[in-house]
Amino acid sequence: MTAAPTIPERLLGLGADFTRHHDTLTDIALLHGPDPGGNLTRRSTATQALAREALDVAEALRTMPGLRHSPEVKAAAERAVQLAALAVLATDHLLDAADLLQEARHASGKPEVVQQHRLEVGRRITLAARLTSLGNEDCVATARLVAVELHRQQLAPHLQPPALSPAQHAALEAVASGRVTLARHLNKTHLGRGDARVSIRTIRSLEDRGLVHHEPCAPVPPRERVHLTRDGRLALTAALARSRAAAPGAVGPTNRPPSTATRSPAR
Numbered sequence: 001m002t003a004a005p006t007i008p009e010r011l012l013g014l015g016a017d018f019t020r021h022h023d024t025l026t027d028i029a030l031l032h033g034p035d036p037g038g039n040l041t042r043r044s045t046a047t048q049a050l051a052r053e054a055l056d057v058a059e060a061l062r063t064m065p066g067l068r069h070s071p072e073v074k075a076a077a078e079r080a081v082q083l084a085a086l087a088v089l090a091t092d093h094l095l096d097a098a099d100l101l102q103e104a105r106h107a108s109g110k111p112e113v114v115q116q117h118r119l120e121v122g123r124r125i126t127l128a129a130r131l132t133s134l135g136n137e138d139c140v141a142t143a144r145l146v147a148v149e150l151h152r153q154q155l156a157p158h159l160q161p162p163a164l165s166p167a168q169h170a171a172l173e174a175v176a177s178g179r180v181t182l183a184r185h186l187n188k189t190h191l192g193r194g195d196a197r198v199s200i201r202t203i204r205s206l207e208d209r210g211l212v213h214h215e216p217c218a219p220v221p222p223r224e225r226v227h228l229t230r231d232g233r234l235a236l237t238a239a240l241a242r243s244r245a246a247a248p249g250a251v252g253p254t255n256r257p258p259s260t261a262t263r264s265p266a267r
Contacts, residue, residue, distance in 0.1 A: 009233045010057055012236060022132060047094060050084075104117035162211075
């Protein structure tokens with residue numbers, strides 16, 4: 001029987017879901033096809049799931065047997081609640097966008113109204129993407145904080161970190177933070193924000209060890225997003241647990257784009 005994932009593993013899994021969420025919102029196909037409103041409604045359901053999982057993580061930290069609620073643990077729980085709040089706001093924007101598309105259909109005889117509605121739909125989707133764009137990086141930072149604290153309180157499973165080179169370790173963190181895609185036709189990696197340098201050779205070595213896999217994602221030109229496997233999340237969790245980079249208070253509020261939401265963050 002496979003052991004239930006630890007809280008740091010859950011955070012790394014949640015980070016991957018934030019990456020998939022962002023990839024979907026930046027896919028031009030979201031508003032194409034016969035049912036763009038339905039696409040947005042389905043995406044809002046997935047975004048609500050991000051919020052529920054983040055709140056579940058916060059609750060798991062609050063109720064974990066034997067866990068002392070140190071400042072680090074409290075900071076991690078607060079970050080999980082913040083992630084949930086941002087996902088709820090993003091959900092609100094996506095549902096608004098779906099409503100606007102429906103209104104635009106009924107205003108088909110008024111081109112200027114349709115154009116205004118479509119511009120507002122695009123703005124709402126952009127806001128939803130921006131609100132959650134750092135969720136994957138927040139999850140990795142919080143997973144590090146929790147993993148170190150569980151190790152310090154002797155509550156972490158006795159996992160031996162796999163033998164990783166510095167380049168492989170950096171690549172696992174970059175993958176978990178949603179920064180690595182593959183340009184298959186060029187046989188090279190593409191890096192998002194951050195200073196990490198990840199070679200295709202390093203990704204191949206991690207793939208051969210079953211620590212990462214790739215799946216299609218939307219950006220143009222076509223690329224494949226690299227994600228951690230379950231073994232990869234276990235390996236990174238074990239490595240993070242022995243990291244001393246997460247000092248008390250190291251996880252603070254990330255600079256975020258301002259929200260222009262005027263509605264209540266609940267529906």
